Amino acid sequence: MSINEDEYTTVRLPKELMEVIDNIIKSGVGSYKSRAEFIKEALRRRFEELKILAPTPELPQLEHFNISEHGVRILDRSLANGTSKGRIIDVYFKPNKVLCEYCGSDNCRHVEFALNIPKVRKILIGKGWEISKRIKET
Numbered sequence: 861m862s863i864n865e866d867e868y869t870t871v872r873l874p875k876e877l878m879e880v881i882d883n884i885i886k887s888g889v890g891s892y893k894s895r896a897e898f899i900k901e902a903l904r905r906r907f908e909e910l911k912i913l914a915p916t917p918e919l920p921q922l923e924h925f926n927i928s929e930h931g932v933r934i935l936d937r938s939l940a941n942g943t944s945k946g947r948i949i950d951v952y953f954k955p956n957k958v959l960c961e962y963c964g965s966d967n968c969r970h971v972e973f974a975l976n977i978p979k980v981r982k983i984l985i986g987k988g989w990e991i992s993k994r995i996k997e998t
C-alpha cells in the first residue's frame with residue numbers, strides 16, 4: 861500500500877513528550893507499534909471525550925478469517941490480554957465432526973460461530989458432510 865503524502869501533515873512536539881511515548885512503546889503497554897499509532901489513539905480518545913467524533917463502533921468479539929474446507933481461524937477478542945488484542949482460535953472441520961482446538965469441544969461458541977458463517981455453510985453443505993446437519997436454518 862502506498863501512502864499519499866498529500867494526505868499527511870506533521871506537527872512538532874516537545875522531546876520530553878516523545879520520550880514518554882517511546883517508553884510506552886518500548887514497555888509494550890497497550891502494544892503500540894509506533895509513535896503515530898499511540899498519538900492517533902490518544903487523539904481519537906480526546907475527540908470522543910469532547911464528542912467531536914462519534915466513538916468508533918466496538919469491534920465484534922468474534923471475527924473469522926482464513927476459511928477453508930479444513931477449518932476456520934477465528935479471532936476471539938474476549939480473550940484479549942495486556943499484550944494481545946485477542947486470541948487466534950482454529951476450528952477444524954472433519955467429515956463427521958467439528959472441533960475447536962481452544963475449547964477441545966464440538967459445541968462451544970466458536971464452533972457455533974464458525975457454523976454460521978455463510979461461506980462455511982456453503983462449503984460444508986456442498987460437501988454433504990454430517991456436520992452440515994448441525995447448521996441452523998435461517
Ligand SMILES: [Zn+2]
Nearest residue numbers: 960963968970
Ligand atoms: Zn471454542
